[in-house]
Amino acid sequence: MDRLHARYPFFVAAREAVDAAAVDLGELVAREDDPAVDRAVERVTAALTEHSTGEMRRDARTELLSYPVARVLVSLVDDHAVTGTYANAEAATAYERIVADLDTSSQLKSTSGSSLTVERLLSEFDLSDDVQPADGSAGTGGEDRYHVSVTAYLRLAGDRDEDAWRLPRRSLADGRVPVSRTELLTLLRGAVEERVAEGLPFEVPEAIGAHLTEEIAAIEEVLSDPPLPTEFDAARPELFPPCVTALLERARAGEEIPDHSWYTLCGFCATVGVSADELVTLVQPDDGVEERIRYQLDKLAGEDGVEYPPPSCSTVQDYGDCVNQDEVCAEISHPLSYYEQRLETSDN
Ligand code: SF4
Structure with a gap:
């Protein structure tokens, strides 16, 4: 297959x-x-x-x-x-x-030899007639731009809360809405969800x-399961769960960390209120890794807080990142619950 x-x-x-x-x-x-x-x-x-x-x-x-x-x-x-x-x-x-x-x-x-391209995605979701490359934008070095028919735009962006997606904020021309390539991919995400x-x-x-x-x-x-704790008053790295502490240490040591482990680390930090600047200070990464941290935290942040929390303990175990378990680990099933419990029982 x-x-x-x-x-x-x-x-x-x-x-x-x-x-x-x-x-x-x-x-x-x-x-x-x-x-x-x-x-x-x-x-x-x-x-x-x-x-x-x-x-x-x-x-x-x-x-x-x-x-x-x-x-x-x-x-x-x-x-x-x-x-x-x-x-x-x-x-x-x-x-x-x-x-x-x-x-x-x-x-x-x-x-069959065909590659994943923007054109293929548009064809897959029957959007080839609704989305056209903007004249002269492709291959000019900047981000490619496209024109999307209003009907398709409203269908795929209609549920998005962010102001920037509202039609009055867009410079509509000839029944088409100009979008960047990044925005087009976000619209395609809507098409996948619909499918x-x-x-x-x-x-x-x-x-x-x-x-x-x-x-x-x-x-x-x-x-x-009870809902995960997602609101914390303080970001206290000394109370982080052992898995997250170990990932922080590996990042600090400059170790190559797989994507899913970065997701655990950044998802946890973003949820407990560690900003991108603070995480960069904690990890002290080189330039490439710093960019990755900032990109990942930016992606995780939604308008109403972090959209995607870190994975549960069982998933972290599957990833091989559940290490140095302690007595609190025996009582919880999620790294955020670990942190909540440690905050509650810490002296100050
Ligand atoms: S049991 Fe959960 S909180 Fe504890 S180290 Fe493993 S994944 Fe982290």
């Missing part, structure tokens, strides 16, 4: 690849320990807890098939908020991948649902 399809399982071609492989979802979920089912549960639980879809598996089959199974799980849970959160998380993950794949010098190619949400929830045949009772129970357990 194709790596491009595994990264973008909502593409029409990915769905066709699943059809062509004649995969029977009923047989797949009935199989003991099929990795695609475990990955599907993670897709949904990570969406609920971290607003991402969790760590991608190396095996393209597992990754690709986990998507239709995750849609089955979301349909079985049948909760409007879960459906919305899931679609949003798939879109957030896709956005990260699109940005990375478009910027990579060796373009990601499918087995993922399409048709959810659907009626799941009893024969399939009967094999997923444990998986549904695992998702419902996550739903019943």
Whole structure:
């Protein structure tokens, strides 16, 4: 199965690849320990807890098939908020991948030889007629600019709260809205969300649902978890959980840190109120890493606070970053809960 399809399982071609492989979802979920089912549960639980879809598996089959199974799980849970959160998380993950794949010098190619390009994305979401490159903007050294039809713009940016996206703030010309390439990719994130949400929830045949009772129970357990603490009065690094302290030390030592670990570190710091300047002071990175820290914290910050909290302890464990556990770790399931507890029990 194709790596491009595994990264973008909502593409029409990915769905066709699943059809062509004649995969029977009923047989797949009935199989003991099929990795695609475990990955599907993670897709949904990570969406609920971290607003991402969790760590991608190396095996393209597992990754690709986990998507239709995750849609089955979301349909079985049948909760409007879960459906919305899931679609949003798939879109957030896709956005990260699109940005990375478009910027990579060796373009990601499918087995059919086609690469991920802006044009391909526009065609995928039937937006080729709605979005045109602005005359003379491409290849001039600055950021490419595009003109988006008002209808498509309103459809894809309509839910965005930020003032900058409101139509009166835009210089409309001939029924088209000028946008930068970065803004266009944000609009495409909206298109992904729309695609993922399409048709959810659907009626799941009893024969399939009967094999997923444990998986549904695992998702419902996550739903019943108390909300994460996200408001803190003080940022006190001496009370940070051992996993975050260890990541800070590794960053300070100039170690190469994988993306998901940076996400844990920056997500935690952003949520507890460490600013980009403060984190730079704590890590004392070289220029390249400083840029990365500032970019990541900027990305995590939403208008109403941090949009995406750091991952739970079980995910941090999966990443291999759960180290030096202490007695508080035995009582919590999230690094933010650890910090909350340490703040409550510290003397001042
Ligand atoms: S148990 Fe949780 S808080 Fe403690 S080190 Fe591991 S991931 Fe961090």
